[in-house]
Amino acid sequence: MKRKGVDEFPFCVHLVSWEKENVSSEALEAARIACNKYMVKSAGKDAFHLRIRVHPFHVLRINKMLSCAGADRLQTGMRGAFGKALGTCARVAIGQVLLSVRCKDNHGVHAQEALRRAKFKFPGRQKIIVSRKWGFTKFNRAEYTKLRAMKRIVPDGVNAKFDLNRYSRSWGAGGAFGGNRGLRPIPPEKGIFPLDHLHECDAEKKEYLGCLKSSAHKSEQCRHLSKKYLQCRMAKNLMAKQDMAELGFSGVKELDSTEDKNTESIEH
Template sequence: MNPRSQPNAFLEGLLSTEGAPIHINMTQAHTMVYEAHENRLTHEKSSNWSENRISVRVCVFYFGKYGNLFTPLSISFALGVKNLQGIVGVLITVIYRPARCYRQIKNKPYPKSRYCRGVPDPKIRIYDVGMKKKGVDEFPFCVHLVSWEKENVSSEALEAARIACNKYMTKFAGKDAFHLRVRVHPFHVLRINKMLSCAGADRLQTGMRGAFGKPQGTCARVAIGQVLLSVRCKDGNSHHAQEALRRAKFKFPGRQKIIVSRKWGFTKFSRSDYVKWKSENKILPDGVNAKLLGCHGPLANRQPGRAFLSEGPAA
């Protein structure tokens, strides 16, 4: 019997049948409803625990046999149960694996494409925070948070680290005194083979048959020595930038190091070379970066002895 086409008959069958597909007692139902309330889901506590018990049984059976819909709103409309939405939220929270299960890089990159559809949006949507329009001469100091392990970093971890770093810099250095940039992007798609974890679930699912999972989230594939976060600011706020990255480091798994850059801001030039070429008018500012003017043009316009020599940065 399809609960979407005949919801009332489906509910009456569960109410009249003692040997339902999955049996959950009142204590377990009470625990799940309490967890739904503690997780601040949209759930109204009811004094009639038998109604909550029916909700749990209907929800679990629906997941097992008709597992193509997982949104609480669609299931609550299809079955017409009052307190089903909060219970569904608890079940969805339980079956998702934590990010530590996907920490190791074990397979090839699996990006979003026309073959990989239905990928949820990454949690991080902003990669540049602060005064990102400040010129290259405004913020000479630069510090990086570098990964010291080869691992996957979830988009939730990137967003948490960005918020922690931005909040500290805004409070102690000022919102106009820094530029924070997230240097990695979560392009790798994580999959999950949704399985039930309750009593009698073995009768409702097929185990490892057809175990290729559906997209659950996204993460960034990080190598050893790869920069995760970068902050540029004035020299007076250098200690604030290092402390902000130290606090953001706790949001990531594995090991990271805070490395003070020898470069000028986000450029590729060292601070000594930048100051030297700036005084010689060989540096052309280009937003947060800079261009080095080379020896292009007619040979007659070049200085004597510098006709065939490159004035680029030393290797």
């Protein structure tokens, strides 16, 4: 049931291709029907959400040859051999997800059995893999419950996203879609996390850059402003590290004080 929210279906299981091959649109439809029929019978039509993860965009062609009597006069062999469209298929790689099902934890066994039955509609080898993620989201289950309780993420249909309004104050007067777009927060699973405090050094940065553009860019005043700006960044960087330690993110790397970065890395 694709209208169910992200919080209702925490369990997720995938059918993963273990071959590099073409999967026809007919095979995908047959697998969808087999999986859907078993889940409706065992769990109920509103108790799951099935998603086809590959799309048959590749067009197959055929160069038809006549096989009736006297057809050799009409055939031209390989002359003009570009065929007509016969069907479509999806080109899949090893480790690519074919089908995904999200449901409640008590229906997880039924979802795995439904995908096992769908396997017989495909050529080659497939594997059924239970996901560590919460539903179709990109968050681990423990991480999702933690961030959800802290209101760091908000539901977004069948998915979840970071609450960007928490950081709109660091984006300038334009809010979420204006101001300084360079300070847009980036989720932690991509390796970096927003530093809410770095925008507080904007005044020192502006003074320092203004001095550099002036004719006295090599003066003692510019060196003093440079030192003042770097000290501010180091202090705010320490505050950001303490904030992330409170959130439970460990292994924060030191921010290079010689570069003007708005984000810093996190090791998971």
